[in-house]
Amino acid sequence: MDPKHFYRKMDALLARIGDAAHDTELLPTVLLELELSFGEELRFHRGRLYEEEDGVFVLRRRDAEDAFPTELSLEAAPVRRVLRHGSYLFDTESPGELGGEQVAAFVVTGSGRRWLFVYDLMPGWVHEEVLLCVNAVRAALNVKLASGDLRSDIEQAAQIQQSLLPTTPPSMDGFLFAGRSQPAERVGGDLYDFIRLSDEMIGVSIGDASGHGLPAALLVRDVVTGLRMGLEDQRKIVYTIKKLNDVIHRSTFSSRFISLFYGEVEQNGNLLYVNCGHPPPLLVKRDGTVQPLGATGTVIGPLRELALYRAYAYLAPGDTLVLYTDGLIERRNREEGLYEIERLRRFVVRHRELEAQALVEAILEDVYAFGHEGVWTDDVTVVVVQRRARA
Template identity: 45%
Template sequence: MDGSSHLEAKLLYRRLDSVLGALDVSRPGKKLLVSFLEQAFRTLRDDLRLRAAVLYAEGREGFSFVKAVGDLKSPARDTLDPAAPPVSLVLQHGVYIFPDPGAEGTPARAGILPRGAAAAIAVGARGDRHLIFLLVGEGWVREELDFALNTLRAALGSRIMEERVRGSFREAAEIQQSLLLDELPEFPGYDMAARSVPAEEVGGDFFDFIPFDGEMLGLAIGDASGHGLPAALLVRDVVTGLRMGIERELKVAPVLTKLNRVIHRSRLSSRFVSVFYGELEAAGNLIYVNAGHQPPLLFSRGHVLELATGGTVIGPLAEVKFQRGVVRLYPDDVLVAMTDGIFDRRSRAGEFFGEARLRRMVEESKGAAAADLLDRIFTAAFEFGDGRPWEDDATAVVIRRTAAPPAAATPPA
């Protein structure tokens, strides 16, 4: 029986990212999957209550046993029939959870796993598919398991595809560069600056500004988990989908909900992507949705507000809903939005740059132009890491409200 959530979402994201970041795509498909199985089981065993896992590879006669980890107690079956449950269920759905060990068509009934709650994922294209069956123990949480397995499946699919499209890096870099703005749009009453530095030739971070008219400006920042080609392709899809959706609907939450469905169905989906999108009015109101992104910080009148209202990251789950948040920027207020590449920058001693340093830096830079504050942030984070190359993509957006909009002229009496 699944229990209540015991794991913080951000901690789970980090665990998943560490597993996916350790994948070596230079390995052949089967070796890549074996390496993934071992790494994932070792890293996620306690968080997801995993007891055992079994990997099968597709061949001419069905699926053959490849590798097992954990406490199986008895050997797994050597071969599996694609038409028989539970294999057919997993192939049909991609991810499948078997909560009742006594039901028909479970991995236990098929002799794949010992009796108990189980789950499975399928990755790859027909003729070269792999199945991973997982045995879970007491205290497992369906929501966490479903999220993790959907994320891992999407990532594995993109990694396997990356082997086939490795030569497309230059094209992807050109596509990504075309999406980033050379010049930020002007928005009267506001001073703005933004920068994105990829850790590799192409990155998984982005920022965007969408001008509507002189009265409202759309702004976005996002971080596709990992970096390189799969993340860059996902960024392309997200930025394009966000621009098209906003232009058509002008409704923040429904656009992100639809974008999530599109990204979830995409076989190029890197892993998952966090997105913060807001619509800033000239009068200072900011309506926003935070889809699992590092909360931007609003420095306002001696207080610091975290803009965290929204929902989960985009991609892993087919159906998600988002809530809107509303804040107000007053003259001299500063909004700073960043990605983990800056917060997670490490010193030689392994210490994170962290949010506290950023807060002090902004408070000590009161009145500074947005571009100057942006320079200080990147310089401080880079020097904190002793000038080493960036470990992860680093992106920041700084918006400072400079003045209240001019009052409307009073008509003559």
């Protein structure tokens, strides 16, 4: 077979495998495509596909009406040989239960399952050509199935993360709450949460895990569930977060960390909070002055002992508290300029009359426009707590 012709056809087949959908017809389609593309030239035919089930390989598809074994034992010597090598050409050895006189077989894996491809070899086949062909297809299918597993894992992580976000903001007389998170990838490393501690107190948190994607999302999950469990048991803020730091420090690499702001908003306007290395939320007073709520401790995770203390603030009627993650103030434009905290401060002061949800949306729209409506390169989260002005 002409090498250039072979490689062009192989590239085309591998491209079709790479672009194919992950569904139940993927492997049966490849079974047929492989034979149609190379069977005549490489001298193989009568393909059949087996799937492992309950300790045997069960016949799932065949490209000929011939009688083939409907089950193959995993203990059968020819099957064991294919499983051990990944692919095998039975030329001088009997293929036994696999059927035929001379047979090419290979196994692919995905999602903890295995499938066995078997073809009969016809006179005139060349060992090196057939082996190169089946190994290339086997490798492409293993990558395809593995990528499907990874996407499935990421989809599950995204669903878990979405389930941790508040579905609706809480209600408390005299206050409005709103929040929104925009991940840079399918799963993100930002968090925000509202925890109802009583009819007269709401817990508000926002955080930013180092990195992006699945590792950051798993860290976010641990923090959200840890906060909810600790604070709903009426434990003190500092105690809960120090315990959380201890758990994260022991269960992750020391290079992993998460910044966190947590505050308890009382109906009378008092705010008790801790800030573990998070960008300072902006308390915008009704007259337009701004009070940053700076750090009261270090980020969570890298240090065994977390130095942390509580601080207090007060939301008077008409005041607005804006919490955000660093992806917002570090958003870049084409000139490589940053959005920065000062721009956010000016924007919030100018639009402080907006209600909480409208203010969240306006901030995100301004930040998006600042980056020329380009893709989000970092997770961005905004939370607004607003005490209504007296009539």
